Amino acid sequence: MADFILPNLGDGVAQGDVLKVLVKVGDMVAIDQAVVELETDKATIEVPSDVAGKVKEIKAKAGDKVKPGQVVLVLEGAGEAGQVGGAAKAAAPVAAPEAPEASKAPEAPQAPKAPESIAERSKVVDIAAGRPAPAAAPTPGPMATSIVTAAPAAPSVRRLAREIGVDVSQVSGTGPGGRITQDDVKEFAKRVMNSFGSGGQAAAASRPAGGGSALPDFSKWGEVERKAMSGIRRKTAEHLSHAWNTIPHVTQFDKADITGLEAMRKKYRGEAEKAGGNLTVTAVAAKVIATALKAFPQFNASVDAAGEAIVYKKYINVGIAVDTENGLLVPVIRNADQKNLIQLSVEINGLAEKAKARKLTLDEMSGGSMSISNLGGIGGTAFTPIVNWPEVAILGISRGGFEPVWNGTAFEPRQMLPLSLSYVHRLIDGADAIRFLRWVAEALENPFTLALRG
Amino acid sequence: MSSHIAVIGAGPGGYAAAFYAADLGLKVTLIDNEKNPGGVCLYRGCIPSKALLHVAKVLDEAKHAVDWGVEFAAPKIDINKVRDYKNRVVEKLTSGTGQVSKFRKVNYIQGWATIVDAKTISVKKADGGDETVSVDYMILATGSTPTKIPSLSIDSPRVLDSTTALDLPELPKTMLVVGGGYIGLELGSVYAALGTKVSVVEMTPGLLPGADRDLVKILAQRVEKIYDKIMLSTKVTSVTDVRSAGASAPAGVKVTFEGEGAPKEATYDYVLFAIGRRPNATIGGLNKTQVKVDAKGFIETDGQRRTAEPTIFAIGDVAGEPMLAHKASHEARVAVEAIEGHKAVFEPAAIPAVVFTDPEIAWAGLTEADAEKQGIKVEVAKFPWPASGRAIAIDRTDGLTKLLIDPATERILGVGIVGSGAGELIAEGVLAIEMGATASDVKLTIHAHPTLSETVMEAAEMFFGQATHVYKPKRKS
Numbered sequence: 001m002a003d004f005i006l007p008n009l010g011d012g013v014a015q016g017d018v019l020k021v022l023v024k025v026g027d028m029v030a031i032d033q034a035v036v037e038l039e040t041d042k043a044t045i046e047v048p049s050d051v052a053g054k055v056k057e058i059k060a061k062a063g064d065k066v067k068p069g070q071v072v073l074v075l076e077g078a079g080e081a082g083q084v085g086g087a088a089k090a091a092a093p094v095a096a097p098e099a100p101e102a103s104k105a106p107e108a109p110q111a112p113k114a115p116e117s118i119a120e121r122s123k124v125v126d127i128a129a130g131r132p133a134p135a136a137a138p139t140p141g142p143m144a145t146s147i148v149t150a151a152p153a154a155p156s157v158r159r160l161a162r163e164i165g166v167d168v169s170q171v172s173g174t175g176p177g178g179r180i181t182q183d184d185v186k187e188f189a190k191r192v193m194n195s196f197g198s199g200g201q202a203a204a205a206s207r208p209a210g211g212g213s214a215l216p217d218f219s220k221w222g223e224v225e226r227k228a229m230s231g232i233r234r235k236t237a238e239h240l241s242h243a244w245n246t247i248p249h250v251t252q253f254d255k256a257d258i259t260g261l262e263a264m265r266k267k268y269r270g271e272a273e274k275a276g277g278n279l280t281v282t283a284v285a286a287k288v289i290a291t292a293l294k295a296f297p298q299f300n301a302s303v304d305a306a307g308e309a310i311v312y313k314k315y316i317n318v319g320i321a322v323d324t325e326n327g328l329l330v331p332v333i334r335n336a337d338q339k340n341l342i343q344l345s346v347e348i349n350g351l352a353e354k355a356k357a358r359k360l361t362l363d364e365m366s367g368g369s370m371s372i373s374n375l376g377g378i379g380g381t382a383f384t385p386i387v388n389w390p391e392v393a394i395l396g397i398s399r400g401g402f403e404p405v406w407n408g409t410a411f412e413p414r415q416m417l418p419l420s421l422s423y424v425h426r427l428i429d430g431a432d433a434i435r436f437l438r439w440v441a442e443a444l445e446n447p448f449t450l451a452l453r454g
Numbered sequence: 455m456s457s458h459i460a461v462i463g464a465g466p467g468g469y470a471a472a473f474y475a476a477d478l479g480l481k482v483t484l485i486d487n488e489k490n491p492g493g494v495c496l497y498r499g500c501i502p503s504k505a506l507l508h509v510a511k512v513l514d515e516a517k518h519a520v521d522w523g524v525e526f527a528a529p530k531i532d533i534n535k536v537r538d539y540k541n542r543v544v545e546k547l548t549s550g551t552g553q554v555s556k557f558r559k560v561n562y563i564q565g566w567a568t569i570v571d572a573k574t575i576s577v578k579k580a581d582g583g584d585e586t587v588s589v590d591y592m593i594l595a596t597g598s599t600p601t602k603i604p605s606l607s608i609d610s611p612r613v614l615d616s617t618t619a620l621d622l623p624e625l626p627k628t629m630l631v632v633g634g635g636y637i638g639l640e641l642g643s644v645y646a647a648l649g650t651k652v653s654v655v656e657m658t659p660g661l662l663p664g665a666d667r668d669l670v671k672i673l674a675q676r677v678e679k680i681y682d683k684i685m686l687s688t689k690v691t692s693v694t695d696v697r698s699a700g701a702s703a704p705a706g707v708k709v710t711f712e713g714e715g716a717p718k719e720a721t722y723d724y725v726l727f728a729i730g731r732r733p734n735a736t737i738g739g740l741n742k743t744q745v746k747v748d749a750k751g752f753i754e755t756d757g758q759r760r761t762a763e764p765t766i767f768a769i770g771d772v773a774g775e776p777m778l779a780h781k782a783s784h785e786a787r788v789a790v791e792a793i794e795g796h797k798a799v800f801e802p803a804a805i806p807a808v809v810f811t812d813p814e815i816a817w818a819g820l821t822e823a824d825a826e827k828q829g830i831k832v833e834v835a836k837f838p839w840p841a842s843g844r845a846i847a848i849d850r851t852d853g854l855t856k857l858l859i860d861p862a863t864e865r866i867l868g869v870g871i872v873g874s875g876a877g878e879l880i881a882e883g884v885l886a887i888e889m890g891a892t893a894s895d896v897k898l899t900i901h902a903h904p905t906l907s908e909t910v911m912e913a914a915e916m917f918f919g920q921a922t923h924v925y926k927p928k929r930k931s
Binding site: 150151152155158165173176177178179 | 795796797798799801803863865889890891892894895
């Protein structure tokens with residue numbers, strides 16, 4: 001007998017929400033067969049089994065939070081590959097395997113899961129579906145909802161939780177047998193507020209007070225609707241709050257004259273399209289940034305505050321912020337410096353599609369050197385992007401347009417592209433930053449410099 | 455201005471909703487075709503049956519008193535006076551609800567309601583005339599009626615259902631109860647105590663399907679002595695009138711059976727059908743609203759008991775199993791609070807179920823059968839009543855108290871009791887489950903001596919292998 005233990009999901013991924021268990025009790029599972037679908041930080045991933053055997057027990061269900069090291073499936077008749085699982089077990093035994101589901105009080109998550117209408121709705125459906133027997137059943141059946149899955153909290157405590165918008169099943173009880181007290185609910189709500197207000201627990205710890213004040217009752221002023229944050233939104237909120245709180249940001253602005261570039265972009269657009277790409281400003285900017293990072297190594301670095309060191313990266317990977325229905329995602333183009341414009345434009349297209357379909361893997365969203373956020377397609381004259389920690393700089397692009405530019409003798413209509421560069425002042429000084437931004441602007445104005453200096 | 459709520463049906467769900475809404479300051483109209491609020495429960499169900507069961511219990515105790523050195527002469531039963539007593543109980547209670555309804559300024563209309571649209575109800579009043587009521591919200595609490603099997607339904611005064619059985623038309627010499635569920639067993643034991651030879655026929659292999667077998671077993675041992683015959687796994691295949699030639703009224707009912715150990719046919723003075731209840735969801739004009747009815751005939755609702763029509767709620771028997779008065783009255787409060795804009799949801803951890811036979815059976819939360827079906831690991835701690843001083847003193851050691859305990863957290867997940875007064879004792883179990891109490895909590899709570907309630911505490915002690923009155927050390931696992 002062996003267990004399928006949730007493997008490490010990637011750096012910094014502490015847990016995932018089970019979307020679906022892909023196997024049933026009695027199924028045969030092969031090595032590398034996807035067995036569970038998880039929503040983690042920013043991606044939906046199917047986790048393959050590293051052990052084979054017949055499913056004897058399933059220890060997770062949709063909606064559960066699972067952590068690496070946790071037993072998800074109990075398999076019997078597992079082959080030698082079971083040792084792989086065994087190794088993982090040794091590495092991170094989190095939950096006692098025989099503890100039944102209900103006793104595993106979920107760890108207080110970092111962000112709240114307010115009761116969403118869907119959740120409530122599905123509860124209702126459960127009750128309906130579980131109605132015992134036909135109408136003619138002669139005995140008074142007990143309630144169909146499972147007492148085991150219900151949170152161990154007194155009715156008054158459950159009411160309090162409901163009133164203040166806390167999902168009581170998310171609260172871990174401090175009482176005997178995991179019983180949830182009124183204080184547990186209040187403490188949970190307070191912690192949630194704090195992590196909201198100041199962005200993640202790390203930040204909350206460094207800024208103890210301030211962010212924790214409770215929201216007023218908006219319904220006093222009109223109708224409101226409360227929706228739980230999606231996993232992506234939650235992670236974005238946490239990630240950006242952390243970046244905002246820990247990075248001393250400075251943003252500088254400049255403009256690039258892209259009149260010439262626009263002509264060239266039009267000229268070669270067909271070629272890119274034939275290859276399956278779009279020769280967009282973003283693609284060109286990716287090429288420019290990839291080249292600029294070679295010339296300015298301190299922009300391709302990270303600050304190890306704890307070790308008081310600077311980590312310089314010998315690779316150049318460029319992140320591209322993508323706006324999706326589900327929120328902001330930043331896929332990364334690996335070795336962007338080694339790719340030509342056509343290749344870049346094809347790859348950006350592919351990654352954007354995957355982002356929109358929520359098919360990006362965690363791997364495809366990590367390891368960036370520097371990111372680009374192009375909002376020009378929508379509008380704006382300038383903005384101050386937040387650095388995508390642990391990177392140290394981000395390039396923002398706003399909407400370009402024709403402006404009168406003094407050429408020494410007269411005003412000339414030139415197409416100007418507004419650029420913003422946010423950076424970590426801890427590592428980069430203003431003069432370096434504006435040199436970098438000028439370099440980028442000049443490269444956009446005259447792509448020849450890419451070959452000349454890059 | 456406050457909202458106007460109309461409640462259709464004045465049973466324990468409907469009147470609880472109306473009264474609570476009135477207490478919260480809402481304008482309330484309550485519609486029912488009885489003179490006073492009460493519904494099936496007060497008029498034709500829980501309450502009158504309990505009055506008769508009380509009579510049965512006294513008769514039974516008087517009979518057993520001979521074992522205790524007191525011998526009574528055979529009782530003389532005046533069926534008319536028994537019926538009067540039951541009617542007085544009903545009258546007292548329903549006039550009481552009528553009075554508190556007036557005190558609360560609830561607009562009680564005796565009549566038959568038809569829905570005109572989601573905001574309008576038309577009432578055909580009992581005293582003649584129609585009244586149209588405009589409302590902001592409706593609560594449908596129309597209850598349920600006894601199930602009929604069409605092929606076995608004959609129009610005979612000698613075929614009873616739970617309603618007509620409570621009218622006690624006469625004291626039959628023989629009676630067949632069709633259905634071994636709680637209604638059949640309760641009413642059957644009333645007639646048996648009054649002197650009728652009662653037989654029971656049940657389709658499934660056991661009495662009280664749904665209740666744990668160890669509890670039913672103790673009841674069955676006593677029931678076997680009271681009843682003439684108990685036919686399990688047996689179907690009734692036909693029911694016909696027996697009439698002597700030229701007689702205007704039938705003299706009995708002939709029933710044919712299909713099942714092992716059952717006679718092919720037998721004739722009884724009366725036959726009582728108690729095979730379940732059906733929701734009353736065929737409300738006139740319901741189709742003028744968005745309200746949906748499911749395949750089993752229940753009105754579909756969400757956790758707040760809101761139907762698909764946002765201003766219409768449904769509670770009680772018509773809104774789903776279990777069809778129990780106390781479920782209805784709790785749903786009533788949830789629905790009213792939802793109308794008031796609170797985040798109330800009906801999500802009890804346990805709804806007690808009580809069968810008022812003698813001995814009574816009561817359970818709450820998880821049953822052993824459910825635990826097994828759902829693969830939930832529980833430890834069952836049982837305290838047998840022969841070890842209870844009080845049970846011995848009242849000569850009722852036919853009892854068992856058991857707790858279903860989560861071995862990991864020691865939380866109490868279910869309670870099952872069979873024995874005299876189990877229906878009262880279960881309350882502690884429900885509270886324990888709702889409060890998330892552990893076996894230690896119950897064990898450490900002092901229970902008065904000598905009471906039957908101690909059996910709950912001692913069952914918790916059994917979990918730890920240290921019950922005072924039972925020697926059964928905990929298995930070393």
